[in-house]
Amino acid sequence: MTHRAVFLDRDGTINEEVGYVNHIERFNLLPRVGEAIRLLNQHDWKTVVISNQSGVARGYFPESLVHQVHQKMRDLLKREGAHLDGIYYCPHHPDIGVPPYRQRCWCRKPATGLIEEAVKELGLNCSQSYMVGDRGVDIEFARRVGARAILVLTGYGKGEWEYCKDQWKVNPDYVAEDLFEAVLWIVQQEKFISMGEK
Ligand SMILES: [Mg+2]
Ligand SMILES: [Zn+2]
Numbered sequence: 001m002t003h004r005a006v007f008l009d010r011d012g013t014i015n016e017e018v019g020y021v022n023h024i025e026r027f028n029l030l031p032r033v034g035e036a037i038r039l040l041n042q043h044d045w046k047t048v049v050i051s052n053q054s055g056v057a058r059g060y061f062p063e064s065l066v067h068q069v070h071q072k073m074r075d076l077l078k079r080e081g082a083h084l085d086g087i088y089y090c091p092h093h094p095d096i097g098v099p100p101y102r103q104r105c106w107c108r109k110p111a112t113g114l115i116e117e118a119v120k121e122l123g124l125n126c127s128q129s130y131m132v133g134d135r136g137v138d139i140e141f142a143r144r145v146g147a148r149a150i151l152v153l154t155g156y157g158k159g160e161w162e163y164c165k166d167q168w169k170v171n172p173d174y175v176a177e178d179l180f181e182a183v184l185w186i187v188q189q190e191k192f193i194s195m196g197e198k
Helices: 033-042 063-079 113-122 135-143 156-167 179-197
Strands: 007-010 046-052 087-090 130-133 148-152 175-176
Touching: 007 113, 033 046, 033 063, 033 130, 033 179, 046 113, 063 087, 087 113, 130 135, 130 179, 135 148, 135 156, 148 156, 148 179, 175 179
Parallel strands: 007 046, 007 130, 046 087, 130 148, 148 175
Antiparallel strands: none
């Protein structure tokens, strides 16, 4: 038995894009995110965060801050009746900092290592899954793992869509104002698909 999942980018998709979340106080949820994730929980989607956190390799903050921030993220979501099934992140950078954080790793998006780990641990089926993110790298990542891709216009999304989309190798399946709108679209798609199967 495998599960379908919605993979979520973190910065600019779940929380405000501030450059680097280099202090716990700089982590703030975007509007309607709790509602969006709660809706996914209610519809039996696994919710899995997939995030590049190269600020660790760059020496901007310790890896322990990433854990603190993720606890805060879980706490804030819990207050809204929402939960995440998994959080996976890459602390590396190929060229900056010192080893072991400086490395050509298998887990920095758009490399697919984090998903492979999530698939194993949570029993996921990527071809029935979606990836939601605010950057071209998230769309490319979705294509590589065989999931459908949604670009959100929060975070870097608006600028990415306006100035960078011509350079992308693949287009998103849908462009949404924010995570909540992306989730509404996912839920509607699924209704549509299951009606087609009947
Ligand atoms: Mg992002
Ligand atoms: Zn990595």
